Amino acid sequence: MRTTGIVLSGGGARGAAHLGVLKAIDELGIKISAISGVSAGAVIGALYAAGVPPETILEELKEQSYFGIKELVWMKTGLFKMASLRAKLEELIGKDDFDCLKIPLFINATDILTGTLVTFSKGPLYDAILGSASVPVVFEPTPYNDYRLLDGGILNNLPVEPLIGLCDVVIGSHVNKLHDGKIPIKIDRMTLLDQCFHLVIANSVRQRSTACHIFIEPLLEGFSIFEMKNADKIFELGYAAAMEQKDKLIELKG
Numbered sequence: 001m002r003t004t005g006i007v008l009s010g011g012g013a014r015g016a017a018h019l020g021v022l023k024a025i026d027e028l029g030i031k032i033s034a035i036s037g038v039s040a041g042a043v044i045g046a047l048y049a050a051g052v053p054p055e056t057i058l059e060e061l062k063e064q065s066y067f068g069i070k071e072l073v074w075m076k077t078g079l080f081k082m083a084s085l086r087a088k089l090e091e092l093i094g095k096d097d098f099d100c101l102k103i104p105l106f107i108n109a110t111d112i113l114t115g116t117l118v119t120f121s122k123g124p125l126y127d128a129i130l131g132s133a134s135v136p137v138v139f140e141p142t143p144y145n146d147y148r149l150l151d152g153g154i155l156n157n158l159p160v161e162p163l164i165g166l167c168d169v170v171i172g173s174h175v176n177k178l179h180d181g182k183i184p185i186k187i188d189r190m191t192l193l194d195q196c197f198h199l200v201i202a203n204s205v206r207q208r209s210t211a212c213h214i215f216i217e218p219l220l221e222g223f224s225i226f227e228m229k230n231a232d233k234i235f236e237l238g239y240a241a242a243m244e245q246k247d248k249l250i251e252l253k254g
Contacts, residue, residue, distance in 0.1 A: 005167030010039025012225025020238025
């Protein structure tokens, strides 16, 4: 049987679409052999790798509201610290170690000290997740050994590389498709931030998407990376986008 890996991009609250994709994959009987995640994809990938069902992850993230920032700890630096997210990871995963996961996981983060992408697959788990999900200017960098970690999407928002050569089939789930070629005429501050992030990562994601045997990219125009109020709708869009490629997914299952 073919081994199947999945790469989960960053995208804040839009990461709920990953959960819809994972629900579809579960329903189609596809066993995931390895996961590579970044930012929101690292959070979701870790919980899924620990055996938490996609629907449960969705409800937990909505309740905890990590992407909405409302329950985070304000620091003297003017940044947020993700203490509440750490507590939720401890509750749902348990042991702070990659080895406790049921599916091999690769977490990708940016080391702000060296300006390089670092990938973790062994050792302490929680700080790797928090570092990968620490959006710059919003969250303080997460210390991890000699690293100071920030959002891995800064350098690579579709980290397919750990899965190449490891898995026979690679599925890409990208949750930052905001429009079909037309930039919105009206742009508020949050839309501008979204658009700038999208433009920065677009070429890198496009190049890496060619390494995926199936690339799932739901159109998520109008959904902010910071608001969980539309999480259920985003979840359904991810599920629908995956099911649009149902035949391909079943074929690749082998």
